Amino acid sequence: MMKPRIGMTARTGEKCPKSGVWKVVGTFETVTQSVSRGNKMPPHEGRHVNWRLIIMF
Secondary structure, eight states, rough: OOOOOOTTTTESSOOOOOOOEEEOSSSTTEEEEEEEETSOOOBBBBBOEEEEEEOOO
């Protein structure tokens, strides 16, 4: 498993690998969400999206 780092990505439904603020990649790039490690990555407006880690905590 890769070490968590800023810029890593995760997809809706996957377990969050690192607590922090995640930003949607692509069309909805202004959308951010705080997600805790181990929780499932959320959808956005009912769609599966890719998330990029922008702040770790």
